[in-house]
Amino acid sequence: xxxxxxxxxxxxxxxxxxxxxxxxxxxxxxxxxxxxxxxxxxxxxxxxxxxxxxxxxxxxxxxxxxxxxxxxxxxxxxxxxxxxxxxxxxxxxxxxxxxxxxxxxxxxxxxxxxxxxxxxxxxxxxxxxxxxxxxxxxxxxxxxxxxxxxxxxxxxxxxxxxxxxxxxxxxxxxxxxxxxxxxxxxxxxxxxxxxxxxxxxxxxxxxxxxxxxxxxxxxxxxxxxxxxxxxxxxxxxxxxxxxxxxxxxxxxxxxxxxxxxxxxxxxxxxxxxxxxxxxxxxxxxxxxxxxxxxxxxxxxxxxxxxxxxxxxxxxxxxxxxxxxxxxxxxxxxxxxxxxxxxxxxxxxxxxxxxxxxxxxxxxxxxxxxxxxxxxxxxxxxxxxxxxxxxxxxxxxxxxxxxxxxxxxxxxxxxxxxxxxxxxxxxxxxxxxxxxxxxxxxxxxxxxxxxxxxxxxxxxxxxxxxxxxxxx
Ligand SMILES: [Zn+2]
Numbered sequence: 001x002x003x004x005x006x007x008x009x010x011x012x013x014x015x016x017x018x019x020x021x022x023x024x025x026x027x028x029x030x031x032x033x034x035x036x037x038x039x040x041x042x043x044x045x046x047x048x049x050x051x052x053x054x055x056x057x058x059x060x061x062x063x064x065x066x067x068x069x070x071x072x073x074x075x076x077x078x079x080x081x082x083x084x085x086x087x088x089x090x091x092x093x094x095x096x097x098x099x100x101x102x103x104x105x106x107x108x109x110x111x112x113x114x115x116x117x118x119x120x121x122x123x124x125x126x127x128x129x130x131x132x133x134x135x136x137x138x139x140x141x142x143x144x145x146x147x148x149x150x151x152x153x154x155x156x157x158x159x160x161x162x163x164x165x166x167x168x169x170x171x172x173x174x175x176x177x178x179x180x181x182x183x184x185x186x187x188x189x190x191x192x193x194x195x196x197x198x199x200x201x202x203x204x205x206x207x208x209x210x211x212x213x214x215x216x217x218x219x220x221x222x223x224x225x226x227x228x229x230x231x232x233x234x235x236x237x238x239x240x241x242x243x244x245x246x247x248x249x250x251x252x253x254x255x256x257x258x259x260x261x262x263x264x265x266x267x268x269x270x271x272x273x274x275x276x277x278x279x280x281x282x283x284x285x286x287x288x289x290x291x292x293x294x295x296x297x298x299x300x301x302x303x304x305x306x307x308x309x310x311x312x313x314x315x316x317x318x319x320x321x322x323x324x325x326x327x328x329x330x331x332x333x334x335x336x337x338x339x340x341x342x343x344x345x346x347x348x349x350x351x352x353x354x355x356x357x358x359x360x361x362x363x364x365x366x367x368x369x370x371x372x373x374x375x376x377x378x379x380x381x382x383x384x385x386x387x388x389x390x391x392x393x394x395x396x397x398x399x400x401x402x403x404x405x406x407x408x409x410x411x412x413x414x415x416x417x418x419x420x421x422x423x424x425x426x427x428x429x430x431x432x433x434x435x436x437x438x439x440x441x442x443x444x445x446x447x448x449x450x451x452x453x454x455x456x457x458x459x460x461x462x463x464x465x466x467x468x469x470x471x
Pocket of ligand 1: 030031032219244
């Protein structure tokens with residue numbers, strides 16, 4: 001069976017055929033985090049979806065080159081660094097490190113390359129120079145450089161591949177300088193932003209004067225540098241379709257680096273957005289969660305990943321704390337099943353049971369249909385548990401089931417129960433309990449123990465002192 005993906009370009013499910021003539025190498029780019037704050041759970045839905053796509057491609061035998069940029073120069077970052085009187089790199093380093101910690105906690109495979117925009121300025125300038133030379137970019141009186149949609153269209157380019165635009169309403173020559181704007185405000189967009197007083201020390205020299213890159217050009221420059229002018233897959237959240245991805249296509253194809261007839265990107269995949277407790281996430285509604293917030297409530301990255309992977313990536317999904325409890329219960333059923341299987345299998349080995357594996361593969365190959373895939377898995381677990389209870393499962397059957405699960409898990413990345421992966425906040429609580437005990441404040445130490453217990457953690461005494469263990 002071939003792998004199929006919904007391509008936003010054609011708005012249909014297409015069979016995946018890599019550009020590589022030998023059919024092996026695949027280039028995959030996913031827009032990375034803007035490191036202005038801790039990433040929220042909606043951001044991570046996109047990264048878990050990209051991780052699933054990559055794992056599925058690797059399962060099918062493709063040699064995937066996965067690139068994810070780090071946006072570390074952008075309007076919001078500059079504003080926050082200024083407000084906190086911090087140098088840009090010092091400000092972003094903290095959030096970048098936190099991002100990769102969270103990424104790992106969610107069992108996401110590290111991309112092969114993670115270029116930072118601030119370190120790719122020469123390539124960004126070279127790309128803008130190409131656009132200038134081809135007459136599709138111009139320097140405005142304010143010293144900024146803009147992309148001309150009219151010139152691009154006049155030269156045979158097509159602006160509006162991913163979204164339908166009403167060109168009648170667009171006024172040629174109008175400009176939009178901010179990185180984020182709505183379809184109705186589509187106009188010439190900034191490639192290079194002239195240095196402004198509020199940018200502080202964040203500027204670089206360029207042929208057009210001092211300034212900094214716009215957000216959209218960063219991704220065109222970094223993706224083409226790492227993967228070449230044409231590559232297979234570009235992923236991101238649906239909120240990036242316009243203007244970010246539309247602008248990426250215009251800039252990359254406008255520079256004319258592709259071979260004749262080759263697009264910048266063959267397949268565009270977009271993940272749907274996330275609702276939390278039935279509403280759009282917002283700090284004022286109290287339904288805004290970073291991964292850290294959820295870990296502090298006692299959930300694990302594995303439970304969060306599982307919940308995010310229960311819904312198809314193109315469906316909007318309602319993420320709830322109750323859903324996380326359900327994820328914990330479901331993982332408990334899987335762990336129990338695997339534990340029993342290991343007990344029965346002992347040292348036996350066997351090839352994967354295709355009765356379990358084949359329907360799973362068929363489901364994920366079909367545009368990553370994980371909901372159907374989980375349906376198959378749980379339909380397998382229930383009767384098998386019953387048979388094991390009755391002592392009717394032989395070691396070779398248990399071993400072949402475990403072999404099938406290993407293959408399945410290489411795609412889902414659920415992994416084993418992370419018993420000792422303790423969130424930092426909980427370790428601080430454990431330390432506070434030790435301090436209370438030393439001070440003979442047993443009331444407080446018992447209260448902390450109960451709080452940890454309520455979060456699903458038990459205190460275990462070891463020769464090296466106490467540590468936390470999942471209950
Ligand atoms: Zn991007």
